Amino acid sequence: MGKIVLKQVRKSFGDVHVIPSVDLTIENGEFVVFVGPSGCGKSTLLRLIAGLEDTTSGVIEIDGKDATALPPAKRGLAMVFQSYALYPHMTVRKNIMFPLKMAGMDIEAATKKADAAAKVLNLTSYMERKPGQLSGGQRQRVAIGRAIVREPAAFLFDEPLSNLDAALRGNMRLEITELHQNLKTTMIYVTHDQVEAMTMADKIVVLQAGNIEQVGSPLELYNHPANAFVAGFIGSPRMNLLEGADAQAVGAKTIGVRPEHLDISTTAGQWKGTVAVAELLGSDTFLHVNVEGHGTMTVRGGGDVNLRHGDTVYLTPQAGKVHRFGADGKTMA
């Protein structure tokens, strides 16, 4: 139904090779998140799959058929854009019905489908409004509604939540996850927010400079990052990456310790430092500690940690939680 296979897909704009070469298999029904820093080519990759950009070379297969040269409409995919891209002069109903109208479906059947989609998305009372009269979250839902009615082989989301405020983003994240569980359709979701990636994905694809750094489930990436880039990108706050004598002691170029894997002590420990900033969140306390020889390290402690700016603190990594990276940045066995 919605299996998508990329074989040595390349994309160049003139001399700029945005995507050097990508091989990727997305199974039917999977929720796949492309994540990476801005400019890493994740949106371009999505647009290649959508057919909005021409592939320079390589093959894109959808449901086992070569779709590389197919126009977007023939690929059976639906896309939700960052700006929602609603049609401003049409009502919500007409927006949702537009793809059906273009497919030549008769008005009655199309209305029925649009109403059904609106019911799922709680849009029933807004059907006669124009997009300009809706809030950000409602517009987002209309865009999703327009995608659902087509019953596509896969949904493509291009940073759909980045224009929403934090609270709404949390809600929509849940709604999209629920939608995926109900529809069981393949979804490809692009974001630069690793929290979205961790919470929503079945499978995360971490991209950097057009290359796939690692593919895996959220916890796989968290526990066993393939290299220092993935280790630093996945997890919040970021993993502490240390170089120098401490790394050489375990035979690595760089070692990494996550903030939550550092024990805090006021008397003794491996590294000594002073607290620069203490962020008290109630449930947790994030300490930004200036460690001699290593700069600032981030530590996560419980809500009961009672340290303030200027206090001396000792940090010790928990046994078995230290990641070692070689000179090439790859994780050492």
Place this chain on the structure above:
Amino acid sequence: MATQSSRATARLMVAPSVILLFIWMIVPLAMTIWFSVRIYRLLSPERSGWAGVRNYTWFFNSPDFWMAINNTLLLVGGVLAITIILGVLIALLIDQPVWGQGPLRILVISPFFIMPPVAAMIWKNLFMHPQNGLFAAVSRAFGTEPILFLQNYPMSSIVFITAWEWLPFATLILLTALQSLSSEQLEAAEMDGASALSRFRYITLPHMTRAITVVILIQTIFLLGIFGEIFTTTQGGPGSASTTLPYMIYKQALIAKDIGRAAAGGIIAVILANIVAFFLMRSMGKHLDA
């Protein structure tokens, strides 16, 4: 502008310009109305006095008058149709990324910089002239008789020349509207299965309605008063075949030297312009709301 005193000050500050603008408008209008009901002929200054509505009735009884009204509307309608249809097409064309886009756009805009009498002279002498014109040369090359544009098709020729002058304006406004259309909307429509024609019909054209409305309103205002093109090409002829209302008023004022009748014609023109404006605003005003 929140407090009472700031509102009062604002009114006080704006008042002089409002009063000046009001005088600027009302004095000429009042004088025109006054002259339009007087007998006022420059060639027979000894005759004066009240004319009543005779200046007006002269217009309505003149066979040229209805033709002039017809020609005026034909000119406005014809130029609007040509400039908007071609303007949309050219705007679509030069919105495409092509090599030399900057100079190309300047070339497209340039007719607008040529003053109307000059443009009309160029068309009259270099293109439409039966002996020296380019069109005549083309006709002869194909072995046919040169078309006498200004003799046989005076109104169409003037519509064509005026449309040539105003096409850049329409193109420019429509192009800016086109450039403000988000590409994501077009891409979304493409994903939704809309063909190029449907994308134009359902996305691009609705997006351009407001710009088209602006073009129609502004052009109508200017086209109702077109004079220089007619003066330099056909002089309203042959006969009265290309006489419009402004040209008819000119003929009364400066050829027949009858100020009274010309003033009456002016008032009729004002009324006509208001009727046109009323219908335009009624049918298009809603497109101007955000």
